[in-house]
Amino acid sequence: MSDTSTAYEPAVVVGVDGSEHSLRALEWALSAAEGLGAPLVVAHVRSEALQLGAARIASLGTEPELPDTVARAVRTVVEERGHRVPVRYDSLDGSVTDALPAAARGARLLVTGSRGHGGFASLLLGSTSRTLAMTAPCPLVVVPHEARAAALAAGAEAGRVLLGLHPEETSDEAVGFAFEAAHHRGVRLEAVTALRLPPPQTPLLAAPSPALQVPPPLPLADEAEDLVKEAGLEQEERLRPFVARWPGVELVQVVAPGDASGRLVEGSRDAGLVVVGRHHRHRFGSLLIGSVAHAVLHHAHCPVAVVPPAPAEPRA
Secondary structure (H helix, E strand, O other): OOOOEOOOOEOEEEEOOOOHHHHHHHHHHHHHHHHHOOOEEEEEEOOHHHHHHHHHHHHOOOOOOOOOHHHHHHHHHHHHHOOOOOEEEEEEOOOHHHHHHHHOOOOOEEEEEOOOOOOOOOOOOOHHHHHHHHHOOOOEEEEOOOOOOOOOOOOOOOOEEEEEOOOOOOOHHHHHHHHHHHHHHOOOEEEEEEEOOOOOOOOOOOOOOHHHOOOOOOOOHHHHHHHHHHHHHHHHHHHHHHHHHOOOOOEEEEEEEOOHHHHHHHHHHHEEEEEEEOEEOOOOOOEEOOHHHHHHHHHOOOOEEEEOOOOOOOOO
């Protein structure tokens, strides 16, 4: 298997298994690759039965010639659609969750469907996509299945880009990815920062007599307004270097009380892409998706990009 980066442009890699979900991901990936001017690598991990059969034939000293019927069928789909970028087809061995990250080393994007063959039809996100969101070495884009897709008909370039932004936690890689995505699509970028306000103070003890009763405190409107204003300044400061780097991107800054995942899921109904970051697990240094990314992956109506941070530098 050759590297998915070339001397000219890192590739977009899409994992396929022949399911309807993966074919939707293939269409999105091909449209994205054409928009980026990047080659496309179509990767299929062969079934365990096919891998076992090939290994048995090889053990007899014979070169196995077992056709990958899924890769062949997918090639037909791509050629019938037509494409404006180079396309390569790779048949991979091993487990999907190991083989696809290995195939995506040096890639620009790894794209999958939300679910593949098998599993329960009611699941919104398959175990493979969930695992890849934690292990992919490059940004992972998960394309939702038809039941909850909103804006896929117009292709990968349609709809604004939504960025879930925590000014202190979201990595530069995630913010930069969102700006670049908006730039290539020619759409506006909406940076969403949501904050939870402290609950209003309430009396802990009842007054011993009516004469001593104190009226409940008024809502802390001024305090809430101050918190939102402060969060807005933090967001503006966080985005300033990226605005300077991408002056042509129309930026809409949103800071509001509430739940971040709920706002992103609702906004995904008419968005083209939601971008969230992936975080380090502080104790062990491995990567995790946070609660917001987890919720958005499960419920968003448009493709979701989960962007890993730069690798942590080894300790001395």
